[in-house]
Amino acid sequence: MNFFAFDIRKLLIVIAVVALPLLSINMKRNPGEAPWYQRPFTWIVAASQGASSSFTSGVRGTTSMYLNLVGIRRDNLRLGRENEELRAQLGGLTELKLENERLNKLLEFKQTTRMQLLAAKVIARDLSPDHESIRINRGYRQGLRKLMGVITVQGVVGYVLSTEMDSAQVVVITDRSSAIDALVQRTRARGLMSGKDSSTIRLRYLERADDVAVGDSIVTSGLKGLFPKGFPIGTVTSVRKTDFGISQEAFVEPVVRPSNLEEVFVVLDSGGEDYTEKLQTGFGPPLLSKINTAPAAASNVPAKSKP
Amino acid sequence: MFTLALFRGTLATIILSHLVALSISSATAMPLGLVMIACLAVALSIQVFKTRIFWMQSTYFMMVSGLSVFVFHITHFASSWALSDTPLTTPAIGDWIIQALLTPLVAPLLFPLFRWVDALTQQDDPPEVTGTITV
Incomplete structure (x- = not known):
């Protein structure tokens, strides 16, 4: 083979193709468009x-x-x-x-009270829709006796009707067979509070001359110490006086609703507690603290003074 | 008490009605005497009604249960006026009606139980009252 027998044109093309990358390495790559x-x-x-x-x-x-x-x-x-x-x-x-x-x-x-109280829970209500009573989870074993008063923070609930070992039946003040001695707080007129229906109680046997007006507060008289004196029962909503007769009666809205009762207190001993005094100092059950001593109603009978 | 009044003699019915009255009186402020009178009225009225209309089915038991509720409350209302110092002046008639409607719904559930007790005590079924209408 002849060493010198080659095509020079082909040689130049190969060199140019091989040399191109070597040339581009030495060139700068400027940022910007390609x-x-x-x-x-x-x-x-x-x-x-x-x-x-x-x-x-x-x-x-x-x-x-x-x-x-x-x-x-x-x-x-x-x-x-x-x-x-x-x-x-x-x-x-x-x-x-x-x-x-x-x-x-x-x-x-x-x-904050002098009374000896026993807390109890309401465990049952009356079976009959025409009567109002509750059963509580305290009985004679815890010191309960018949006729002991039952109250809540707001006011009077009723009194113990019968006791068993660990439970007692309490007749609520709205039951028609209940009877609680009561006073008109403003005039100290005295009557007997008994139930009429589930939302109304009535103060009976008020003397005809007694001054009782709508809005008057009815409180306990404290007789026999079953309830503390002056404890709220309800507010007068209407007064009924017949044309003749020796007495009148007032219909009262009770402060305590039997359907809402869950916990109550049984008054084991009232301790001589008198909420009339506490009213004077502005301390007592919530209802009492809201009561204002209203002026005597316009009537021919002068208001009775407090004892 | 209903089943005894329907399927037992008068003496057993009266004894059980007094026992039921004693049970009920412990759960209510109703005087015991009034409860006893009302229960007795229910028991005896069922006994009288049975001699006129009777068929041995749970539907009859349902009907009697519903009527008994009315008899109980009406007797209580009347006896409170006749015998009590504090008569019932505002009866809860709405509650009476609801009780009279709901009590028959429970009756069919209890009827098989009572019939089972009857079978256990081998009591004979009372005869169904039949008759013809003559014109």
Whole structure:
């Protein structure tokens, strides 16, 4: 073979093709737009890369969604159960809070009085719709006796009708067979309080000359020490006086609603407690503290002075 | 008490009505005497009603239960006016009606139990009252 028998043109072409990359290494790459010969290639590559990226991210997203659904459902069920448990706890805690507030009021009342009181819970109500009585969870074993007064912080509830070992039946003041000695607080007129229906009681056997007006407060007389003197019973809503006769009667709205009773106090010993004095100093059951001593009603009979 | 009045003799019915009255009186402020009168009225009225209309089915038991509620409350109302110092002036008629409607709904559930007790005590079924209408 002849060493010198080669095509010079082919040799120059090869050198030029090989030398091009070496030339570009030495050139600077200026930031900015790509050179004109590179732009078509850049555009094609960019478009294909964008399409590929969109496709792969979509596939990844869909796949992960289906894979996560299993976990999401499990989390959802768990969170739902937790939510229900928390709601039930919240209901119980709310009930405890309300009971706490109620019991705090009862305790405060018990601590600030001279009376010997026994707290009791109402466990049952009267079977008959025409009678009003409750059953409490204290009986003769806890010191209860018949006719002992039963009260709440607001006012008079009734008195003990019968006792068993660990429970007692209490006739509520709204029962028609109940009878409690009572006074009109303003004029000290005296009568007998008995029930009429579930929302009304009446003060009977008031003397015709007694001064009783709508809005007057009716309180206990403290007779026999079954109730403390001056303890609220209710407010007069109407007065009935016949054209002839020696007595009159007043209809009274009781301060205590039997249907709302949950805890009560049994008065084991009234201790000579007198809420008339406490009214003077502005301290006593909530109803008493709101009572204003109203001026005597316009009548021909002068108001009786307090003893 | 209903089942005894329907399927037992008069003496057993009266004894049980007094026992029921004693049970009821411990759960109400109603005087014992009035409760006893009302229970007795229910028991005896069922006995009389049975001699006129009777068929051995739970539907009859339901009907008698509902009527008994009215008899009980009306007897209590009347006896409170006749015998008590504090008569019932504002009867809870709405409650009476609701009780009269709800009591028959419970009756069919108890009827099989009472029939089972009858079978256990080998009591004979009372005869159904039949008759013809003559014009």
